[in-house]
Amino acid sequence: MNGYIDTHNHILPGLDDGPDTIKEAVEMARVAQQHGITKIIATPHHNDYHCPSRQEILATLELLTSALKKEAVPVEIYPGNELRIALDLPEQLKSGEVLSLAHSKYILLEFPFDGVPLFAEDIIFRLRLDGWIPVLAHVERIYDIQRKPDRLNKYIEMGCLTQINSNSLTGELGRASLDAGKKLLKAGQVDIMATDAHAPYRRAPDFTGALKIASKIIGQEAAQKLVRDNPAKIFT
Numbered sequence: 567m568n569g570y571i572d573t574h575n576h577i578l579p580g581l582d583d584g585p586d587t588i589k590e591a592v593e594m595a596r597v598a599q600q601h602g603i604t605k606i607i608a609t610p611h612h613n614d615y616h617c618p619s620r621q622e623i624l625a626t627l628e629l630l631t632s633a634l635k636k637e638a639v640p641v642e643i644y645p646g647n648e649l650r651i652a653l654d655l656p657e658q659l660k661s662g663e664v665l666s667l668a669h670s671k672y673i674l675l676e677f678p679f680d681g682v683p684l685f686a687e688d689i690i691f692r693l694r695l696d697g698w699i700p701v702l703a704h705v706e707r708i709y710d711i712q713r714k715p716d717r718l719n720k721y722i723e724m725g726c727l728t729q730i731n732s733n734s735l736t737g738e739l740g741r742a743s744l745d746a747g748k749k750l751l752k753a754g755q756v757d758i759m760a761t762d763a764h765a766p767y768r769r770a771p772d773f774t775g776a777l778k779i780a781s782k783i784i785g786q787e788a789a790q791k792l793v794r795d796n797p798a799k800i801f802t
């Protein structure tokens with residue numbers, strides 16, 4: 567059986583607030599493998615604080631891939647970005663400055679935690695016109711969505727997919743994210759679960775505990791879809 571696919575992960579070292587060294591990144595991949603993950607899309611931040619270039623991302627990915635080969639860790643890493651919503655995002659994608667998920671038409675799109683900006687709908691509309699499918703990152707962590715989960719419906723109707731973090735379901739990110747994550751699952755508003763891992767052991771690439779919790783809420787088959795069938799569509 568194919569392994570799990572992690573579509574949101576900060577494994578590339580030295581580019582954002584993920585690991586500092588290749589050694590630590592290899593350890594993250596080892597932990598991911600122990601939790602059944604065989605494919606990781608590396609999604610370094612692209613926001614006001616971290617903004618690695620496309621070249622830096624692809625070069626670091628190459629270094630990590632050869633280190634994993636050398637260490638015999640059978641996890642494949644693909645390029646991507648976690649893209650903070652911005653007015654010029656459609657242009658940045660068009661010029662290729664920023665990366666989609668594994669060179670597909672899917673992009674990982676992040677709203678600020680403290681609220682969805684007023685221009686979000688306009689930008690999503692433009693992204694959809696350009697053929698992109700936004701995967702909304704960790705929707706359960708966004709204050710406006712925690713308060714009013716129905717706000718997600720308009721983005722879903724516009725063609726967005728939604729992603730929650732595994733460590734929200736295990737409670738690592740606090741009560742509000744845990745409650746919102748469960749509520750969104752119950753309402754059928756979640757397409758993908760990802761780890762959003764930043765390190766090997768804390769905020770780790772770990773699906774095991776979260777899959778048990780998700781299975782209790784939506785059943786085992788539906789929970790598996792969040793980490794297998796749905797993310798696999800990015801690769802087709």
Ligand SMILES: [Fe+2]
Pocket residue numbers: 574575576648762
């Ligand atoms: Fe992230």
